[in-house]
Amino acid sequence: MPDARERILGRLRAVKPHAFTPSDFSIVETKTWSPAARLERLRTAMAAVRTEFLDAAAHDWPETVRAFLVAQGARNVAYGPATEAGRLLAAACTRAGAPALVPYDRPIEDLKATLFDDVDAGFTAVRCAIADTGTLVLWPSPEEPRLLSLVPPLHVALLSAATIRDTLLSVLRDEGWAKGLPPNVVLVSGPSKTADIEQTLAYGVHGPKRLVVVLV
Amino acid sequence: MSAETGSTDFHASSSKALLDPSLRANFRRAMDGLMAKRAAQFPDPVEWDALRTLAASIRARTLAKLPALLEALEARCTANGIRVHWAETVDDANEIVLGILRARGAARLVKGKSMVSEEMHLNDFLEKNGVESLESDLGEYIIQLDGETPSHIIMPAIHKSRQQIARLFGEKIRGAEYTEDVDALTATARRVLRRKFFEAEAGVSGVNIAVAETGTLVLVENEGNGRMSTHVPPVHIALMGIEKVVEKLEDVAPILTVLTRSATGQPVSTYLNLISGPRGPGEKDGPGEVHLVILDNGRSRIFADQEVAATLRCIRCGACMNYCPVYTRVGGHAYEAVYPGPIGSILTPQTEGLAKRHDLPHASSLCHACVEVCPVKIPITQILVTLRKESAHASPEFLVKGAGGGRDRLEDLAWWGWRMAHVSPLLYKAMSLGLRVFGPLLKGGAGPLKAWTQARTMPRRAPRTLHDLASEKGLPDA
Numbered sequence A: 001m002p003d004a005r006e007r008i009l010g011r012l013r014a015v016k017p018h019a020f021t022p023s024d025f026s027i028v029e030t031k032t033w034s035p036a037a038r039l040e041r042l043r044t045a046m047a048a049v050r051t052e053f054l055d056a057a058a059h060d061w062p063e064t065v066r067a068f069l070v071a072q073g074a075r076n077v078a079y080g081p082a083t084e085a086g087r088l089l090a091a092a093c094t095r096a097g098a099p100a101l102v103p104y105d106r107p108i109e110d111l112k113a114t115l116f117d118d119v120d121a122g123f124t125a126v127r128c129a130i131a132d133t134g135t136l137v138l139w140p141s142p143e144e145p146r147l148l149s150l151v152p153p154l155h156v157a158l159l160s161a162a163t164i165r166d167t168l169l170s171v172l173r174d175e176g177w178a179k180g181l182p183p184n185v186v187l188v189s190g191p192s193k194t195a196d197i198e199q200t201l202a203y204g205v206h207g208p209k210r211l212v213v214v215l216v
Numbered sequence B: 001m002s003a004e005t006g007s008t009d010f011h012a013s014s015s016k017a018l019l020d021p022s023l024r025a026n027f028r029r030a031m032d033g034l035m036a037k038r039a040a041q042f043p044d045p046v047e048w049d050a051l052r053t054l055a056a057s058i059r060a061r062t063l064a065k066l067p068a069l070l071e072a073l074e075a076r077c078t079a080n081g082i083r084v085h086w087a088e089t090v091d092d093a094n095e096i097v098l099g100i101l102r103a104r105g106a107a108r109l110v111k112g113k114s115m116v117s118e119e120m121h122l123n124d125f126l127e128k129n130g131v132e133s134l135e136s137d138l139g140e141y142i143i144q145l146d147g148e149t150p151s152h153i154i155m156p157a158i159h160k161s162r163q164q165i166a167r168l169f170g171e172k173i174r175g176a177e178y179t180e181d182v183d184a185l186t187a188t189a190r191r192v193l194r195r196k197f198f199e200a201e202a203g204v205s206g207v208n209i210a211v212a213e214t215g216t217l218v219l220v221e222n223e224g225n226g227r228m229s230t231h232v233p234p235v236h237i238a239l240m241g242i243e244k245v246v247e248k249l250e251d252v253a254p255i256l257t258v259l260t261r262s263a264t265g266q267p268v269s270t271y272l273n274l275i276s277g278p279r280g281p282g283e284k285d286g287p288g289e290v291h292l293v294i295l296d297n298g299r300s301r302i303f304a305d306q307e308v309a310a311t312l313r314c315i316r317c318g319a320c321m322n323y324c325p326v327y328t329r330v331g332g333h334a335y336e337a338v339y340p341g342p343i344g345s346i347l348t349p350q351t352e353g354l355a356k357r358h359d360l361p362h363a364s365s366l367c368h369a370c371v372e373v374c375p376v377k378i379p380i381t382q383i384l385v386t387l388r389k390e391s392a393h394a395s396p397e398f399l400v401k402g403a404g405g406g407r408d409r410l411e412d413l414a415w416w417g418w419r420m421a422h423v424s425p426l427l428y429k430a431m432s433l434g435l436r437v438f439g440p441l442l443k444g445g446a447g448p449l450k451a452w453t454q455a456r457t458m459p460r461r462a463p464r465t466l467h468d469l470a471s472e473k474g475l476p477d478a
C-alpha cells in the first residue's frame, strides 16, 4: 500500500498542470536609494517602532556601549566572546565600573537559567541591514548563538552604516542566500511587540523589550 | 451545529451574533483600525497593482509546479537535517506529532501561532493524551485561557475587549490583579510564558512560507514567541499545509511585503525567522531536532479542480475578513469554522464538504471588497458563486466534496415557476395581474417573504406595470 506521501503526491501529479505566467520582479527591483538616504530611511522606519539609536565612532564604539550599559544599570551582559566585536567589547569592559560580561560560550543547556534569569542585556553584531523596511539581518553562529538577541530584555546590536542595503530582495540576491543558508537567520525590525489586545500596541511581550542599535 | 445532521446554520448563528452589541462594537472598532492601517500601506494604486500581480504570479507558479516543489522541499529539508513527515488527514498529523513527543518523553509543549494546528484541534488532542500544549502568541494564549477558538486568523482574540481580558486574567492567572492597562496585561502574559518557554520540552509552530530551493521554513511574527518556541525547546515541530511552499528564496520577498502590509498594515513584521535546519555543528543553541509535518486535509482535492484551485494561493493575510461587511458584523465565531470570513467561506465548504457547509458560500453579499484587497488576487466571489451553484446542482465534472448536497426542492420549484412566468407572456400577464390583486394582502407576512422582510422593508409596488406604461406610449407588445 502506498504511504501518505505517495498518495498525496499521486493525487497532485494526476492533475493537468495549472497555467502560470512568469513573475515580473521589477516593482521590487527598482527600489534603490543613495547611501545617505538609506541610512535616513532605516533610522526613520526603525525609530517608528521604538528602536533606539546610539551613534558611535568606529574607533571607540566599545566605549560608547560600555558607557550606555552602565547608564542603563545593566549588571550582566551576555555576548559572544569569540567574535571580533565581542573581543573589542570585552576589552572595553575590563576597567572598573563596567557591567559583568557573560560569555555565551557553552551549550544553552548549561547556561539557560543564567540567560533567562540573570542577564539584563545581550550584545550581537549585525551582518547587514535593509533600508526599505528598517530591518537588521542577524546571522547566528557558533560564536554568536541565536538566543543572544532573543532572551535578554535589552538587545544591543552593532551596525556598520556601510552595510545598509536597499531591499530584502537585493540583500538575498547579492549575498547569494539561495545557495544555502545557515540553520537560522533572523531579520529584526524593532523590539518585540503585540497588538493582540484591542489593537493597542504594547512593546516587550516575549522577546526583548528594547532594541538599541549602535551605529558606526 | 445541529446534532442530527452535523451541518451548521450560519443564518442562525449570525442572527445570534448580531444581537450582541459588545461583540459588534469590538469587531467594528478592530476592522476599522485594520482597514485604515492597510490602506495607508498601499497609497499608490500602480504599485499595489504591480505588487499583487507579482505575488499572485508567484503563488500561481507554486500551484503549477506543486508536486515537484513539494518533492524538492522534502529533499532540501532532509539534506539540511530537517525530518519531513506527510499527513493526509488531521488525525494522521496529530498522531505524527504525538509520536515525535512520545519518542522523546516530552509532556510540555509551547506553541507559536499556527492555523494548521487549529485545523488539527491539536491542543485538545494532546491534552487528551497527557501533553500540556500551551499557546504562546498573546491572542492565542488569551482565547486558550477562556476555552475559545480564534475569531480571526491574524488577531485571534479580536472579539474580546480589554475589560473582558482583564477579568479573565484576574480569574485564571495566579497572582494577577484586575487591570485594564494593556501594558500590565502584556507583562503578566510575559511573566507566565517566560517560565513555560524555559521549561518546554518541545515547540510547535506553523510555517508562513516554505522555500523549496533552500529547504527553509519562514516564520513571520511580532512578539518573539515564535522564535522562543522554535529555538529554546530541544525539539521543534513545524506544521504546514501542502500549498505553503514557494519555488525560490527570492519569491519570499514580494510575498512578505504584501503579507505584512495587508495583514496588519505594517511595512514589515518585527521578526522574520528563517529556519533551515536543527542546531548545527558547534552551535550553542537551537533545537537538536526539527520536524516538518506536511498536511493535505482535503487540499489535493481542491487542487484537482481548476475552477476553485485558486483558493490555494491564499497566504492567510486576513485582509478579506477585515474588509468583509458580513464578517465585521457577525464576527468570526458565527462561521463555526477554523477559517472565518471570505477565505473561510470558500475554503471550509471544500475541505468539509458542501453537504455539510452549503450555508457558508451564502455568507456574503458578493460586494467584491475581498477580491479588491486580496494580495494574491483570488477570485473569491467567483468561487463563492461556483460553490453556491454546485451545492444546489452538481455538475458531473465538479470535484468538490458533497456537491449537490445543499439542494432544496422547494427552491427549485420556485425558480422553475419564475422561469416559466418569464418565458410565457400569458403566464407573465397572469402573474402581474395576480400580484396587483393579491399583492397588497401579502404585506410581507407569508412564507419566504416573511424571512426576507425581517431585515428589509417590503418593496412597494408601482401602481402601474411597465407593460401598461409601455403600451400607453404606443410600444408594441412582443
Ligand code: SF4
Pocket (backbone or CB within 6 Å): B313, B314, B315, B316, B317, B318, B319, B320, B321, B343, B370, B373, B374, B375, B376, B377, B378
Ligand atoms: S483570501 Fe486573499 S485576502 Fe483572504 S486571507 Fe487569503 S490571501 Fe488574504
